[in-house]
Every structure is written in C-alpha cells, then in structure tokens.
Amino acid sequence: MLEKSMNLVRRTGLSAAALFLTALSPSGAAERPNILWLSAEDISPNFGCYGDPHAITPQVDALADEGMRFSHAFTSAGVCAPCRSSIITGMYQNAIGTHHMRCNATMPDWLKPFPLYLREAGYYCTNNSKTDYQFRKPSAATIWNESSSKADWKNRPDGSPFFAVYNFNGCHETGIESKEKYENVSAVLKDSERQDADKLTTLPPYYPDTPVVREDWKRNYELITALDHWVGEHIQKLKDSGLYEDTIIMFWSDHGVGLPRAKRWLYDSGTRIPLVVRIPEKFRVGEQGTPGSVNDALINSTDFGPTVMNLAGLPTPAHMHGQAILGEGLPAAREYVYGARDRMDERYDIIRAVRDKRYRYIRNFEATKPYYQYMNTPEKGATMREIRRLQKTGQLPEAAALFTAAHKPAEELYDLQTDPHEIHNLAEDPKFRAIKARMLEALTAWQRKIGDMGLIPESELERLVKTRGSTYEVLSREAEVLEEMTRAAVLASTGPEAFPELIQLVDSSNPTVRYWVSTGIGNFATEAGKAEQQILGKAVEDEVPAVKIAAARALCRSGKPETGLPVLIDELSSDNQWARLEAAIVLDELDETARPALPALQAALKNQPNKYIVRVANKAVNDLLGTQAVVE
Known part of the structure; x- marks a missing residue:
C-alpha cells in the first residue's frame, strides 16, 4: 500500500501528509516506526564496538550488537553549527550560506527543515535541545512540536509516532578544557570506569606525548563513558515504556574530538564519527539492521535527514544533497564524501576536502595562512597550550611540528590505509598523480554542483543578501561564475608567477574575483611590480569593502602602509x-x-556587533603593547 502511495505522489505531486493518509489502513492504524536520535558533541569513534582497546562503552557497544555500525560515517564540517545546519536541511552548509561558524543566514522560503515534513505527515517531533542551525527562520519553535530542555516524546498525543532528538553536551571540548565541567560530567563513573593516562596507547602522533596532553586524552575517554551512561538511560526509558521494539535508534556525533587538529579540521580526526543504528526486526528492510552487522558505505551527515524521512515512508525532496541510507528504494552508494571549512570563530581559512574509502584530498584555498591561527576558544585548551609551549622551545615531535608551520601546502593527499593519522602528504608524489587528479576532479565537480559560496568574502555575502532575498540566492549557480571565482582563488595562493594571470582578471564584474586578485598580490606583496601596484591603487578605492580591505593589506605588505592603513582603520x-x-x-x-x-x-574593543571583532582587536592590541592576550 505504501509503495503504491509513493508512486501516486510521484505522479500527482501529493503532499507528504496526503501520502500518509493514503497509506493508512481504514482504521488509521498503520504502524510507523518511532525514531530516536541520540546525538553527542565533539567525539570520534573511540568506542569498543569500533575496536578501541581503551573504550568503556557497554551501552553503545550493546546497541551495535543489536543493530548495525557504520564504519565510514563523516560530517560535512569539523565543527558543530555548520554541521547541524546541514543536518537539519539535508544540504551542504556552503551551498545555503550557513558555512561560517556562528553566522545567521537568511533561508529561501522553499527550504524546509526536514522535521517539518515529518510533522505534516503526523509525526510528533521534539528536540532536547541543541539547535545551532545558523538561520533565523524558520525558528526552532516552528520546526519542532517542542524544542527545549523539557521536550520529550512522552508528551505526544496518543497514537502518534514520534521523532525525538536528545543531545549530550558533556563531551564538548569545554568538558576536556574545564576541570570543573569534566569532574561534574564524569561524576557518574565508577572507579573501574576511570582511565590511567599513562597506559593509553592511542594518543595520535600529531600531539606531543606529555602528561598534560595525556590528561586531556584521558578526559576524552572518561567523558565518552559518561555519555555511554546517558545512552543507557534513554534506552531503558524506551524499554520501560514498552516502545523499544517500536523505535529505530540512531546514535551519532556532530564531528570529531574537541582537540587541536581534530575539531574544526577536515581530516578523519575532525570529521569521522560514530554512527550506530538499531532497527527493530519488524521495520528491517532486507539485511539492514542485522544484529552485529557493519556497513562500510560512505555516509555524510547530510544523509541523516533523508534517512529519517525514508524510514518514515517519505520521499527525499529534490533539493536535498543528502540521500537515504536506510529503508526502501535506496539510491546508489556514494563514491565520495565531502567537507568544508570556512570561518572558524574569529578566523577565516577556506578549505575543501573529498574522501573515498581509501584516500583523502584537501584543497587549501588560503595556503599562505598557518594551520594553527590564533583563536580564543582552542587556545584555552591544555593541549593547545602545550603545543605552543613546545613549539617555542623546538621540542615538538616531527608529526606535531608539521601543523605548526607558518604556511600550508596548497594540496594535501593522504592514503588512509597506510597512513590513518594523515601525516604523510602525497600530493607532490608522482606515483599518486592520477589519484590526485581524480580526487580534485571530484571535488571541483561537487563545488560546481552545489554552488559552493565559500569563496565569497563574508562581508560581501552580507552586502548582497540585502538585495537577493536569501543567502542561498547570493551566488549565481552558473558554472562560469564558479569557475572564474575558483580560478582566481587558486591563483591567489600560487605565487608571484601567477601575477600575469591574476592581472587579466582585475576588471571582472564579479567583486569576489577582484577580491582574490588583490589577495593574491598581497600574499606575495614583496614581489609586486609597477603593474601590480597600479592595480592595488585602483582596488583600494573599490566600492566593495572586501576588495578595498584586500588591496589595503597588499599595499601595507608591499611597503605602502601610509596608503593602506587609513583604509583599514576606516x-x-x-x-x-x-x-x-x-x-x-x-x-x-x-x-x-x-x-x-x-x-x-x-x-574597537568596545561596542561591536559581534564578539569576534573584539577578540581579534584584543589580540592585536596586546601584541603591539607586548602584553599577554586575554583569552575569554
């Protein structure tokens, strides 16, 4: 009956709610699964069911024994808010304008968060209680039947199936950084569930092996065990209510562990997550959900929403980038998963990544920037402070020192089979030339397909959205526009040998292209000649703030601060x-x-519209005065 109704939808365009009305039996008693999401923050797959020898995670392990574990699940970014915006919409954050951390995009009216489709179909939808969607409308109050710390599937009307989300924030990076929070969250642990920092054998090689770092790594394990207790409580609640066999359970994390070179980054350490799903036998399709099974399909977090919709019998809206991974009528498996990094807190760093089952390719569009730009939040962590301390004394191990470099390579390529920690960059190795070309082609095709707006300066996004109606509409989806922007951005990190090609783009009608021209000259300003200086003299008077700022930067770096500084001050x-x-x-x-x-x-330390301006100004002031930067 349901399949016939879905065909009817395709032929007639019936709404989701109408689909369900046609799928119900005459008594209205057709059984639909309840769906429970148990989400966590800032954790990688450090669980027993994923083979971690130190993990104490019996509840999640039991869930995997009764269900299925996904071995290749990844998020679309290495930080929470961009990821959660992509999860709730089923679209990549850099396609809809939610790619910068703590932005507030304007959504087009047609873009509906997926719980709205479920509500139309009769599901009772609750969120307890993290949102972080990065858009004003629709509001959480509109998306959910209830979104608060009191939201509970038990409040549903009699007979209504539910989709309920619960979020555990005890594993957040602040749980590692703050001794008080760590102790509060881990207070539920028994002595037998505590870890010995000296005996942990899984410390990644890109961290210095010191007692300070080992303490953070130990806290990560213990916070995950506290999370495991929480998972057990939710499972028991279902069992006590007699709904365990009526409910599909999905357990996942929003990105990797909250430590340097993991959270905020696009390596496996920042984007590979646990994903465990238990499907009661009556709701299984084929071999899906077979107890103890492992699924090695490539999964992206944009797939979560379409999967819930498919399990509930709803088709995936055509605009969504995600695809269903469970239920009836699945599409072909993915060949690649993608990720994007843009502004992280107060610093910009445009990075894109593509991964297949063996290789990861990374394109650093701002390669002249260091890996570890100074950002208030991560600088508070003990591991980051330890890296800074050992960097000054020259005592960092080789793998850790790689990520303190003043510049990044434009391209990175890693073989995850032989190099799971992604330390050995193969991008310049001739033996991997064909693989790199294939991965780059896949990445470029993805950026064009989704309309990646990450190359547009954020100030330009804000300027344009006022006339375009939504952030999504800022970027023309025409291929030539994206190609010209990408070409300019790539040239900007190439070196002074790219100046002749950059100069050819200086009169582009696209302000973003003009921005990258000035940025490219500024990146290698000491090599700028008369032609480049003339371009900067014109660009500093551009009507677009981002272009003026990039040109002023280049002038200051090329020995003309008397011209550039007044523009920056203004x-x-x-x-x-x-x-x-x-x-x-x-x-x-x-x-x-x-x-x-x-x-x-x-x-600039006072009366600013956002805290990030204050943070950067504070850092600059303290550096100029020779005082210690204040970390909030």
Whole structure:
C-alpha cells in the first residue's frame, strides 16, 4: 500500500501528509516506526564496538550488537553549527550560506527543515535541545512540536509516532578544557570506569606525548563513558515504556574530538564519527539492521535527514544533497564524501576536502595562512597550550611540528590505509598523480554542483543578501561564475608567477574575483611590480569593502602602509560587521606595521556587533603593547 502511495505522489505531486493518509489502513492504524536520535558533541569513534582497546562503552557497544555500525560515517564540517545546519536541511552548509561558524543566514522560503515534513505527515517531533542551525527562520519553535530542555516524546498525543532528538553536551571540548565541567560530567563513573593516562596507547602522533596532553586524552575517554551512561538511560526509558521494539535508534556525533587538529579540521580526526543504528526486526528492510552487522558505505551527515524521512515512508525532496541510507528504494552508494571549512570563530581559512574509502584530498584555498591561527576558544585548551609551549622551545615531535608551520601546502593527499593519522602528504608524489587528479576532479565537480559560496568574502555575502532575498540566492549557480571565482582563488595562493594571470582578471564584474586578485598580490606583496601596484591603487578605492580591505593589506605588505592603513582603520567602523572583522584580522596579521592603527584597535574593543571583532582587536592590541592576550 505504501509503495503504491509513493508512486501516486510521484505522479500527482501529493503532499507528504496526503501520502500518509493514503497509506493508512481504514482504521488509521498503520504502524510507523518511532525514531530516536541520540546525538553527542565533539567525539570520534573511540568506542569498543569500533575496536578501541581503551573504550568503556557497554551501552553503545550493546546497541551495535543489536543493530548495525557504520564504519565510514563523516560530517560535512569539523565543527558543530555548520554541521547541524546541514543536518537539519539535508544540504551542504556552503551551498545555503550557513558555512561560517556562528553566522545567521537568511533561508529561501522553499527550504524546509526536514522535521517539518515529518510533522505534516503526523509525526510528533521534539528536540532536547541543541539547535545551532545558523538561520533565523524558520525558528526552532516552528520546526519542532517542542524544542527545549523539557521536550520529550512522552508528551505526544496518543497514537502518534514520534521523532525525538536528545543531545549530550558533556563531551564538548569545554568538558576536556574545564576541570570543573569534566569532574561534574564524569561524576557518574565508577572507579573501574576511570582511565590511567599513562597506559593509553592511542594518543595520535600529531600531539606531543606529555602528561598534560595525556590528561586531556584521558578526559576524552572518561567523558565518552559518561555519555555511554546517558545512552543507557534513554534506552531503558524506551524499554520501560514498552516502545523499544517500536523505535529505530540512531546514535551519532556532530564531528570529531574537541582537540587541536581534530575539531574544526577536515581530516578523519575532525570529521569521522560514530554512527550506530538499531532497527527493530519488524521495520528491517532486507539485511539492514542485522544484529552485529557493519556497513562500510560512505555516509555524510547530510544523509541523516533523508534517512529519517525514508524510514518514515517519505520521499527525499529534490533539493536535498543528502540521500537515504536506510529503508526502501535506496539510491546508489556514494563514491565520495565531502567537507568544508570556512570561518572558524574569529578566523577565516577556506578549505575543501573529498574522501573515498581509501584516500583523502584537501584543497587549501588560503595556503599562505598557518594551520594553527590564533583563536580564543582552542587556545584555552591544555593541549593547545602545550603545543605552543613546545613549539617555542623546538621540542615538538616531527608529526606535531608539521601543523605548526607558518604556511600550508596548497594540496594535501593522504592514503588512509597506510597512513590513518594523515601525516604523510602525497600530493607532490608522482606515483599518486592520477589519484590526485581524480580526487580534485571530484571535488571541483561537487563545488560546481552545489554552488559552493565559500569563496565569497563574508562581508560581501552580507552586502548582497540585502538585495537577493536569501543567502542561498547570493551566488549565481552558473558554472562560469564558479569557475572564474575558483580560478582566481587558486591563483591567489600560487605565487608571484601567477601575477600575469591574476592581472587579466582585475576588471571582472564579479567583486569576489577582484577580491582574490588583490589577495593574491598581497600574499606575495614583496614581489609586486609597477603593474601590480597600479592595480592595488585602483582596488583600494573599490566600492566593495572586501576588495578595498584586500588591496589595503597588499599595499601595507608591499611597503605602502601610509596608503593602506587609513583604509583599514576606516573599515574598522564600517556599517558591515564582517568588514570590521576582516579589517581587524588584517591589522592583527600586519604586526608592527599596524602600530599607527593602535588607537583605532583599542577603540574597537568596545561596542561591536559581534564578539569576534573584539577578540581579534584584543589580540592585536596586546601584541603591539607586548602584553599577554586575554583569552575569554
């Protein structure tokens, strides 16, 4: 009956709710699964069921024994908010404008978060209680029947199936960083569930092996065990209510462990997550959910919403990038999964990644920036402080020192089979030339397909959205527009040998292309000649703030701060909040050259529209004054 109804939907365009009305028996008693999401923050697959020798996770392990474990599940970013925006919409964050951490995109009216489809179909949908969707409308109150710390599937009307989400925040990076939070969260542990930091054999090689770092690694394990207790409580609640065999359970994390070179990054350490699903026998399709089974399909977190919809009998909307991984009528398995990094807190770093089952390719669009830019939040962590300390004394082990480099390679390629920690970059190895070309082609095709707007400066996004109606509509989906932007961004990190090609793009009607032209000259400003200087002199008067700021940066770096600094100082008080941030970042990176801007930077410590401007200005001021930067 349901399949016939789905065919009817395809032929007639019936709504999701109408689909369910046609699928119900005359009594209205057709059985539909309840679906429970148990989500965690900031954890990698450090569980017994994933083979971790130190994990104490009996509840999740039992769930995997009764259900299925996905071995190749990944998130679309290495940080929570961009990921959660992609999960709730089924679309990549860099396609809809939610790619920057703590942004507030404007969604087009047609883009509906997937729980709305479930509600139309009669599901009672609750969220307890993290949102982090990065858009104003629709609001959480609209998306869910209830979204709060009191939201509970038990509040549903009699007979209604439920989709319920619960989030555990005890594993968040603050649980590792804060001794108080760590002790509070781990208070549920028995003595036998505690870890001995000295005996942990799984410390990644990109961390220095010191007692300080081992303490953080130990805390990660113990917080995961506390999470495991929480999972057990939710399972028991279902059993006590007699609904365990009526409910599909999905357990997952929003990204990898909350430590340096993991959270915020696109390596496996930042994007590979646990995903365990238990499907009661009456709801299984074929071999799906067979107890103790392992599924090695490539999964992206954009797939979570379409999967829930498919399990509930709903078709995946055509606009979604995700695809169902469970239920009837599955599409062909993915060949690749993708990830994007953009502004993380107060710093920009545009990175894109593609992974198949063996290799990961990374494109660093801002390769002239260091791996570890100074950001307030991660700098508070003990492991990051330890890395900084040992970096100053030259005592970092080789693998850890790689990620303290002042610049990144433009391309990275790793063989996960032989190099699971992604330490040995194969991008320049001739033996892997064909593999790199294949991965780059896949990445480029993905960016074109989804309309990747990450190359557009954030200040320009804010400027354009006022006239385009939504952030999604800022970028034309025409292939030539994306190609020109990508070409300019790649040239900008290539070197002074790319100046002739960059100059050819200087009169582009696309402000983003003009931005990358000035950025590219500024990246290698000491090599700029007369032609490049003339371009900067014109660009510094551009009507678009991002172009002016990039040109001013280049002028300051090429020995003309008297021309560039006034522009940057002026943009510190711009009406565009992201232009203020972009100007502050440039002044911070200019170090001593920015000293004449010190009064303006000090003034920027107050009355700002967002905290990130204050953070960057504070760092710049303290560096110029020779004082210790204040970490919030």
